[in-house]
Amino acid sequence: MFVFDNMNGNPVWGVGLGAYTNPAITLDEIFVYLKTADKPCLVAIDEFQKITEYPDGQNVEAALRTHIQRCPNATFLFAGSKRHLMGEIFLSPSRPFYQSVITMGLSPIPIEKYKEFACAQFEKCGKSIQPDVVDIVYQRFDGITSYLQRLMNVLFLNTAQGETCSKDMIDVAINYILDLYTEYYDTLLAQMSEKQRNVFLAIACERRVKSVSGGAFVRKYHLQSPSSVMSALRGLLDKDLITQENGEYFVYDLFFQLWIERK
Numbered sequence: 001m002f003v004f005d006n007m008n009g010n011p012v013w014g015v016g017l018g019a020y021t022n023p024a025i026t027l028d029e030i031f032v033y034l035k036t037a038d039k040p041c042l043v044a045i046d047e048f049q050k051i052t053e054y055p056d057g058q059n060v061e062a063a064l065r066t067h068i069q070r071c072p073n074a075t076f077l078f079a080g081s082k083r084h085l086m087g088e089i090f091l092s093p094s095r096p097f098y099q100s101v102i103t104m105g106l107s108p109i110p111i112e113k114y115k116e117f118a119c120a121q122f123e124k125c126g127k128s129i130q131p132d133v134v135d136i137v138y139q140r141f142d143g144i145t146s147y148l149q150r151l152m153n154v155l156f157l158n159t160a161q162g163e164t165c166s167k168d169m170i171d172v173a174i175n176y177i178l179d180l181y182t183e184y185y186d187t188l189l190a191q192m193s194e195k196q197r198n199v200f201l202a203i204a205c206e207r208r209v210k211s212v213s214g215g216a217f218v219r220k221y222h223l224q225s226p227s228s229v230m231s232a233l234r235g236l237l238d239k240d241l242i243t244q245e246n247g248e249y250f251v252y253d254l255f256f257q258l259w260i261e262r263k
Helices: 023-036 048-053 057-069 083-091 111-124 131-140 145-157 167-191 194-206 215-220 226-238 254-262
Strands: 002-004 011-013 041-045 074-078 242-245 248-251
Touching (some): 048 057, 048 083, 083 242, 111 131, 111 145, 145 254, 167 254, 194 226, 194 248, 194 254, 215 226, 226 242, 248 254
Antiparallel strands (some): 002 011
16 A cells, blocks of 8 residues: 655555455455465564454454465564463463464573673764673573663763763663653552552562462561452553463563562
């Protein structure tokens, strides 16, 4: 389709989608294009677990699976940040995508590679960084790229040309980021129901919890009944405020976790 560039008014050709409110029609449009393309296509769908949030989620999954089976001209890559939801989509026998893909977990970038990259970026601009700074930041944020990038960007900005980024700059940079997010995190807490907020703060205090509905955890934080805790937990999981991995529950946003600890 043709659209007009907002900056210069020139017509621009691109592939667009039509009826966003009707997933079936939108899928038809996408796959008509893929089937008629004159070259093989690679389709990468990020945050694929969001499909579960459609009002008619499983029917959309089924429709998408059917289209994919009938589209030999394209290869599909599904990526997502919520492992438990991605697992439910692809590993549950009751779901349309069951055993339809090869699954692969992506580990964090090896620390030596990340250290090499970070030091090179500082050196390009006439700055330097102590290698153990990268070690500390990497370990503190479990090697998760999004957190490393945000913190390393602040450390880079706080290091003058010709100077060296040192360990004592890490907490200053973290506090700077937490200050930026204070209003946002305050709003998130205010938007939680009282039960959700109490469960959220209890999990944050523990950092990681296996038995959220266990009697010891409920009594320690003066929560209501185990059933009430589980109801609040489901809401927190749905909102991506709490996540689950290897049977443990923890605050999804690591900066939010640090902000709670500081508060």
